Amino acid sequence: MPKYAETTSVPVVKTKADIEEIIQKYGADQFVSGYQGNRAAIGFTLNDRQVRFIIELPDKSENRFLYTPGKNMRRTDEAALKEWEQACRQKWRALYLVIKAKLEAVESGISCFEDEFLANIVLPDGSLVGNFMRPQIEQVYSSGNMPALLPMM
Template identity: 55%
Template sequence: MTRYAADTSVSVANSKAEIERIVERYGATGFMSGWSGNQAVVAFAMAGRQIRFNLTMPDKADKSFTHHSRGPRTPEAALKEWEQACRQRWRALALVIKAKLEAVESNISTFEAEFLAAIVMPNGRTVGEEIKPMIATAYASGTMPPLLPDYSA
């Protein structure tokens, strides 16, 4: 299976700008994007919620960029492959956000259902970041965690 936008020529900057236009068109009241190390972030405020997508960028040193079937790539060729992978991820994120907002707009789904994992909680973590460990524990143990903390002590 091929990746969406695997051969895109749309720059990362243009994809970020498109995401900003998309969320604004669907009613966002705030928008930000940034990066630190290999983590990119897109966040916006909409429907009384703060939404954050963390996008992990590929590692420049990954062999899929530095090598091909015939051996090592030149540094310039490796950089070109890495930049292509970054452009692909940003295009995919733009597609995901647009599809989610259109599903909400078309009454196929609700805002909360589409963005649940990306909703930022008061502690600064997303619902997904909070719940993923609990899901893993529940499946590993075969038991459901309690819905409320035990305050009986």
């Protein structure tokens, strides 16, 4: 199955601006974007909640960029960079789609803000709700037992 926006020509910088514009439209009062290595982040404050999305960007040295599919021929450095940039554009457009869809679901009354953004809400210690809950969900499913309502009871 093809990836969403796998042939997009929208530059990453334009997609970041589109994300900022859409969250402002829905009432965000803070916005930040940045990257470290192959990880990129978008953060914003909306409905008195801080939200953060982190996406893993592809590594430029991956074989899918360095070699052609099928014949597995080495691409030129310029062609490899072009393939990598395309993969980055695709990831950013997919993130834009996710954020826009969640905001529209909330605006349309299909869902509420916390349900749509729960996994990406930033907790007071800087971690995300999703990262905090995933191990607990795994434990409940693997054991089949719900934790006690109050610890030590």
